[in-house]
Amino acid sequence: MAEITRKRTGELLRGVFQILSGEPDGLPARDVLKKLESIVPPTTFEKSDYPNRPGVRRFEKIVRFATVSCVKAGWLEKSKGRWILTETGKTAFQTIPDPEKFRREASRLYHAWAETNQEIDRSDEENPEESRTSVSFENANEQAWTEIEEHISKMDPYDFQNKVIPGLLKGMGYHVAYTAPPGADGGVDIVAYPDPLGTKEPTIKISVRRRVQKADVKDLREFLSRIHPGEVGIFISVAGFTSDAERECRSDQRKIRLIDLDKLFDLWVEHYSKIPESSRKLLSIKPVWFLELGNTE
Structure with a gap:
């Protein structure tokens, strides 16, 4: 969609990688998204809610979906709500400073993964507005893990x-x-x-x-x-x-x-x-x- 260009997506991804590059043990996704707002401030469009989902802001969903290609590229790992940068991801962050090229390379590796694993790409990678299903499991997994941590701590x-x-x-x-x-x-x-x-x-x-x-x-x-x-x-x-x-x-x-x-x-x-x-x-x-x-x- 026009409001979310490859360059903009690359800026968001590089912001995520910048945050995680200083965290060898990774961070909870919710903390990454919170920190990202100060590094890559959301646009007016990204701050807005989805028309049919009042209270659900676009920014977090856009970022979450954008990271899918990075996971398949081997740059990012997700486990129990925590995002961790891999060594390959650190190298990509250091060697591909241009946001649009960064995004394109992640997409290229994602599609190479999909072809190798004979995965059918059912979602439009460039259109987060239509991809809510792709991140539903991640959101549920993160919420469940947060509740488990809180339960054990109490x-x-x-x-x-x-x-x-x-x-x-x-x-x-x-x-x-x-x-x-x-x-x-x-x-x-x-x-x-x-x-x-x-x-x-x-x-x-x-x-x-x-x-x-x-x-x-x-x-x-x-x-x-x-x-x-x-x-x-x-x-x-x-x-x-x-x-x-x-x-x-x-x-x-x-x-x-x-x-x-x-x-x-x-x-x-x-x-x-x-x-x-x-x-x-x-x-x-x-x-x-x-x-x-x-x-x-």
């Missing part, structure tokens, strides 16, 4: 540590032998075994952190000091881990697994049917199906 810490996590372990087939009492901070919150009597190796020790800050090297080393030969350590940190902590874990000879909220939730979904009802009701989920007219993820 959950009673004791319920999370001593009911949700043990429930997941039981659903995975492990036997929980110990859970730390409220207020205890001995570094090991849960002990589990592969068998009911605890006679088989390995002993599994779990530390659970639900802090806002990422777990760092100091946190990891404190936990490692409690892991003995033949034992397995699982460090759960809802906020994730610093890059230094991840490197420390990879270099350590002991069997240590780092689990952030993304991985934790994936495990919860995978083993949900086997998790005890008493734990499931604390983090109850339900699948929702979408008609895939155009895959945006």
Whole structure:
């Protein structure tokens, strides 16, 4: 459409990439869109609502749909409402400064992907006004993930540590032998075994952190000091881990697994049917199906 030229779309995309280039772990899509307004201010047209959808502004939908080609080009990744720039995307941002050429190259790679994967392009890539279906799944996925994060952050810490996590372990087939009492901070919150009597190796020790800050090297080393030969350590940190902590874990000879909220939730979904009802009701989920007219993820 006349109001949204390739050049303008390229300006919006480069604004998104500028924001993400300084965020190695990516950002929630809602935060990217908010920051984008100050870098690439919306036009009068982009500020307006869709005629048949009062309260739904064009700007956010236009940007979301424009990023579809970047995902298929391998420049951008989307996971649970978070946008992350790939190394290929960083290179494209640095080497193609012209907005229109940037947009054209993303489109070229998108169509190459569609041809290779024998995808039928049912949407007009240059017409976001007609492409609401293409971003419906992304919007729903982002909203669902936001609600999950908020629910877990408001959950009673004791319920999370001593009911949700043990429930997941039981659903995975492990036997929980110990859970730390409220207020205890001995570094090991849960002990589990592969068998009911605890006679088989390995002993599994779990530390659970639900802090806002990422777990760092100091946190990891404190936990490692409690892991003995033949034992397995699982460090759960809802906020994730610093890059230094991840490197420390990879270099350590002991069997240590780092689990952030993304991985934790994936495990919860995978083993949900086997998790005890008493734990499931604390983090109850339900699948929702979408008609895939155009895959945006």
